[in-house]
Amino acid sequence: xxTIQFDNLGHSYHPHPSKPEDYALRxxxxxxxxxxxxxxxxxxxxGKSTLLNIISGLLVPSEGxxxxxxxxxxxxxxxxxxxxxxxxxxxxxxxxxxxxxLAFPLRNRKVPEADxxxxxxxxxxxxxxxxxxxxxxxxLTPDAKQKISMxxxxxxxxxxxxxxxxxxxxxDPHTKWILRRKLRQIHEExxxxxxxxxxxxxxALTFADKVAVMYEGAMVQLGTPxxxxxxxxxxxxxxxxxxxxxxxxxxxxxxxHALVDGIAIPLPDRAVPTVGGKFELGIRPEFLExxxxxxxxxIPVQVTGVDxxxxxxxxxxxxxxxxxxxxxxxxxxIPALDAAIRFPTRWTKLYRDSHLVG
Amino acid sequence: MDKVxxxxxxxxxxxxxxxxxxxxxxxxxxxxxYSVQEIFGPGQTFFVGTEWFEAVLKxxxxxxxxxxxxxxxxxxxxxxxxxxxxxxxxxxxxxxAKTSLTLVLLALPLLIPFNVVGTxxxxxxxxxxxxxxATFRAIGIDYNYTNNSAHAWITVLVMDVWHWTSLVALxxxxxxxxxxxxxxxxxxxxxxxxxxxxxxxxxxxxxxxxIIAVLLRFxxxxxxxxxxxxxxxxxxxxxxxxxxxYLTQMAVGQFDIGKAAAFSIVYFLIVLxxxxxxxxxxxxxxxxxxx
Numbered sequence: 234x235x236t237i238q239f240d241n242l243g244h245s246y247h248p249h250p251s252k253p254e255d256y257a258l259r260x261x262x263x264x265x266x267x268x269x270x271x272x273x274x275x276x277x278x279x280g281k282s283t284l285l286n287i288i289s290g291l292l293v294p295s296e297g298x299x300x301x302x303x304x305x306x307x308x309x310x311x312x313x314x315x316x317x318x319x320x321x322x323x324x325x326x327x328x329x330x331x332x333x334x335l336a337f338p339l340r341n342r343k344v345p346e347a348d349x350x351x352x353x354x355x356x357x358x359x360x361x362x363x364x365x366x367x368x369x370x371x372x373l374t375p376d377a378k379q380k381i382s383m384x385x386x387x388x389x390x391x392x393x394x395x396x397x398x399x400x401x402x403x404x405d406p407h408t409k410w411i412l413r414r415k416l417r418q419i420h421e422e423x424x425x426x427x428x429x430x431x432x433x434x435x436x437a438l439t440f441a442d443k444v445a446v447m448y449e450g451a452m453v454q455l456g457t458p459x460x461x462x463x464x465x466x467x468x469x470x471x472x473x474x475x476x477x478x479x480x481x482x483x484x485x486x487x488x489x490h491a492l493v494d495g496i497a498i499p500l501p502d503r504a505v506p507t508v509g510g511k512f513e514l515g516i517r518p519e520f521l522e523x524x525x526x527x528x529x530x531x532i533p534v535q536v537t538g539v540d541x542x543x544x545x546x547x548x549x550x551x552x553x554x555x556x557x558x559x560x561x562x563x564x565x566x567i568p569a570l571d572a573a574i575r576f577p578t579r580w581t582k583l584y585r586d587s588h589l590v591g
Numbered sequence: 592m593d594k595v596x597x598x599x600x601x602x603x604x605x606x607x608x609x610x611x612x613x614x615x616x617x618x619x620x621x622x623x624x625y626s627v628q629e630i631f632g633p634g635q636t637f638f639v640g641t642e643w644f645e646a647v648l649k650x651x652x653x654x655x656x657x658x659x660x661x662x663x664x665x666x667x668x669x670x671x672x673x674x675x676x677x678x679x680x681x682x683x684x685x686x687x688a689k690t691s692l693t694l695v696l697l698a699l700p701l702l703i704p705f706n707v708v709g710t711x712x713x714x715x716x717x718x719x720x721x722x723x724x725a726t727f728r729a730i731g732i733d734y735n736y737t738n739n740s741a742h743a744w745i746t747v748l749v750m751d752v753w754h755w756t757s758l759v760a761l762x763x764x765x766x767x768x769x770x771x772x773x774x775x776x777x778x779x780x781x782x783x784x785x786x787x788x789x790x791x792x793x794x795x796x797x798x799x800x801x802i803i804a805v806l807l808r809f810x811x812x813x814x815x816x817x818x819x820x821x822x823x824x825x826x827x828x829x830x831x832x833x834x835x836x837y838l839t840q841m842a843v844g845q846f847d848i849g850k851a852a853a854f855s856i857v858y859f860l861i862v863l864x865x866x867x868x869x870x871x872x873x874x875x876x877x878x879x880x881x882x
Contacts (some may be wrong), residue, residue, distance in 0.1 A: 340783035
C-alpha cells in the first residue's frame, strides 16, 4: 500500500499545448492517503480516465510527477509500480480456467505455488467464484467475467493500489449493488488503497472515503461525500452531485446581500469579493425553506408545481425570472397563494466564475 | 392470428434452388454420371458401375501425386501460417501512413493472376536471363528448375509462399486489430511476458481468422495447378505433378472422361475430408474443456 502524491501533474495529448483547453488533465498537486478508498467522479471526457492511466503507469504525463511513498514513479511501468487495475469491460484469458486466470498475475511473478493456491481460493471465496474455479473463463456470463477481472486485481496482496475503471458498467443493477458492497468489505478488511473511476454519483458516494470530482480536465473538488454535498466548491459539483442538483441564480452584489432580478437575498457573513467575474448564488433544494409570506426574511414566490417522490416532495417555485427547486418533507403543507422562501445564510453559497467565494 | 395456408413461400426459395442446382448440383451429377460409364463417343456409352473408381484407387501415379500433394499442402501450411502470424505481429497498428503503405504492399501479390505469378518466377529463376537464377549461377549454385526435381519443387513452394502469405498475414492482422487495448494493458499489469501475451491473448483471439486462413490455404494449395503448369508443366519427370495436373492430363490429354470423373469425385471427397479434419481440430483446441 502506498501514499500517492501528484506534483504539478498535467497532461495534454497535444504536442504543444498552449490554451488550458488543450489539457486533458490540468495542473494538479495533491496527496492521497494510504489505505483509503478514493473515487474519481465526472462525466465522460472530464479527464478521469487520463488521471487513472497516469496513476497506473499506462500513460506518461506530459508534465509533473507522480510519487508513491515519496518515490518518483512517473516513468515506471505498471509492473514496476506494483499496481493492479480493473477495466471497464471484462478482460479475461479465454483459454484459461477461472483458477488459472486468477493465478496468472501471481504465477507471472514467480510466487510459490502454495501461496498462489491460498490467495486464489481466498479471492474466489470473497467474490463467490469458488464453484466456477475449474470452468473455462470464456463460458461464463459477463458478470462472472468481470468478477474474474476484479479477482485478478485483488489476488496480489502486496499491490501499491488497486485501480477500478468503471468496473460495474456491464453488470446488472442488482449484482452491481452486491459487488459494490463486496468491494467495500474487502477494502475495510485489507485497507487497500483503492481508486475507483465512475460517472455515477451513487457509486462514487457509497464506495469512497473521498471523492474527487473532475470537470473539463480539472479536479474541482476533493472531499468526503458530506463535504461535496454541503459545501460544493464549484458550481459543477453542486450540479453533478445531488438529485436534483443545486439551484443556481445569476446575481449582482450589494453590500451584504445579493440581488437576483432586483430581489435582495441575504449573504453569509464571510468576506465577499465585490469585483470582477460572473456571480452566481447557489443553494441546494434540500436547504431551501418554503414558508408563508410575512414571516421574517421570507421572499414571496409563486409555486408552479409539486412532484411527490414518495419519500419527499419536490416543489418548483418561481422567483422573478428564476425557477428554483425545493425539497420538502412529505408532511409539509404547501401554501397555494402566499408561498415564500427563505435562504438560510449558512447554506447559501456565492460563486464567482463558478468557484465558491462565500 | 390467422395463419394463411398456401405455398407462396416456395417462390422465395425457388431462385436459390435454381442457382444452387445449376452451379453445383447439376455439374456434380454430370461428373457422377460420367464416373459410372465408359464413353467411346456421342451415344456410345456403357454403364460400368464402380470400375473407374476401382481403377482410380489402384492407380500408382495417382498415389504418387496424392502423396506429393499432401506433402506440398502441409509444407505450404507450415510455412505460410507461422510466417503470416509473424508478419501480422510485426505490422504497425493504428491509422498512419505507415499502416496504409504496409497494407498496400502486402495486398499487391494477391492481385496478381496465377499464371502471371508462374511466368514471373519462371523468368526470375532462369539461369541465363533471370535475376534469381543468374545470381545463383554467379555464386556457384547450380540452380536449375527444369532438370532438378528438388529445385522445381522448392521454386513452386516459394512461389506459393510469396503469392499467398500476405493473405494469412492480412487475416491475422484483422484478428489482432479487433483485440481491445484493455487486454494488452491488463496483461502488462498482470506482468505477462511477451510470449504469454501471444499465447493467452493474441493467439486465442486469432483463432477465428486462423480457421479461415488454414482452410483457404489448404484448399487452394491442394488444388494447385497453374503455377507448376507454367513453370515446368509438372516436371521434371512427374516431380511437380500434383493432383490437378494429373487430373487434367487424364481428362484433357488422354480423354479418359470416365476415369477422370471418378478421380474428380475422389479428389473432392479428399478435400472435404481434410477441411473437416482441420476445422474440427482447430475448433476443438479452442473450446475443449480443460480438466
